[in-house]
Amino acid sequence: MARKHPDWNPDLLRQHREEIELPLEETREKLREIAERHGFNIAANFQTIWGHEKGSVYPGPHYRRAYCRLYRRNEAQLGFRRALPGEDAPMESVPVPAPRNPALPDQPQAVRQALSSIREGTQNVDSGTLISRVMDAWKRRTTGGSLDGPSVVLVGGFAGSGKSEFAKFLGGLTGWPILGKESLTRPLVDQLLVALDGEANDRSSDLYREKVRPLEYRCLMEAAWDNVDCGISTILDAPFISEFSQAEWMQRFHNRCRSKRVSVATIWVECDPESMREYIEFRGAARDAWKVQAWDEYVADLDLTLRPQGPHFVVDNRLGAAVALVDEARDVLSGGGL
Structure with missing residues (x-):
């Protein structure tokens, strides 16, 4: 309709x-x-x-x-x-x-x-510091300089929220590489699902959530650590719904970054359901077919009040x-x- x-x-x-x-x-x-x-x-x-x-x-x-x-x-x-x-x-x-x-x-x-x-999602982060870090990377990049000490920026949000667009903007400013979950792992994920007697574009079944998704995110994070170990700042573009919901996962991530002397920024991109639906329909990706067909059911399962555990920022992309x-x-x- x-x-x-x-x-x-x-x-x-x-x-x-x-x-x-x-x-x-x-x-x-x-x-x-x-x-x-x-x-x-x-x-x-x-x-x-x-x-x-x-x-x-x-x-x-x-x-x-x-x-x-x-x-x-x-x-x-x-x-x-x-x-x-x-x-x-x-x-x-x-x-x-x-x-x-x-x-x-x-x-x-x-x-x-x-x-x-970008605004503070919790009181223990400073948006001015993050913005200055990005501005400094942009200025140094345009003048041929480089930053000392890598950064990792996690950009998460529900499907169609605009997280990838915002991640691309940050990457374009800073020159930091973007590791997108879909582009990095989708061909392997599709074939793995088929090999496990599932459907290539499935992103909603127990098979995907229990058997495939953990490996998908592990590949994403391992690629990020490879960059960090080379002193390369990195932006990660993925929903991170489960990860951001787990205080233990977030704490382990921060601890590992601290041990490597890496600065961390977690960004949650929030959006309204109607705008998310419009962008999902517009991009027409096969992996989104179930969401579009069963939109009311899909939205009912979303926790629109979700925010990452621990220090984080929020980008308001409603409408x-x-x-x-x-x-x-x-x-x-x-x-x-x-």
Whole structure:
């Protein structure tokens, strides 16, 4: 059944386009340029854009992100959804901005704004310290320097929460390699499930949880230790649902990092169920088929109040708010030309 969007106001999209006197044809070309720069999967044809402005077609997640970059507005200001707390202030708007010089001082400001999505999840962590560490890695990387002492950043969250997008942003800033569970282990996991008389795309059965998943995460962590032993900071991208729920696992992880003189940051990316569902449907991965078919059952089993045991940070990506800031920072770092 198609989902409703009661807060959607398509007139605002048209009003923002007309405000800067941008013809539909030129809008299409600029959206295509944005899509190419960010890797968005959109066709940006005339009929689709017209449908978005008339309210007959609700824009998908990549279209909405592209519109936000085009008009320098967040999703709430473009009428796609309600505003989250703190989103009332307008984003800087420049009618058809000229390309920026990548060396301009607004780059650190844009990066800091995107990293401001990271907030303390517990009182014994300092988001300012983590943000400074990432900023320092970015600055040293862009000037040819290097960091002393490796860091390990765990980025976790439910499927479709935006954790991989945020991990990629941190990796792009710092130059730290990203070890994603799916890309690192999926081919082996699929074949192992088949060899055990299961289904390749199964991620919900007892067979997967008891026989395969522990090996999957062990491979991920062993790869991380290999990097750390070489002094290479590493970002781990995986749900970490079970691991973050276990105080003993988290304590062992911190102890091992401490013994190797490695700094640790655990980040939980939170998101609302409807946004997670939209992104899961959009990516169309075979491993998500069961989630989509039995969505109500799947969501009922999620503990949306889950937070990692021990020191951790939280990124609020409800309604895609944090990813929107990431897109804005990427635009500034790439020159921001439309």
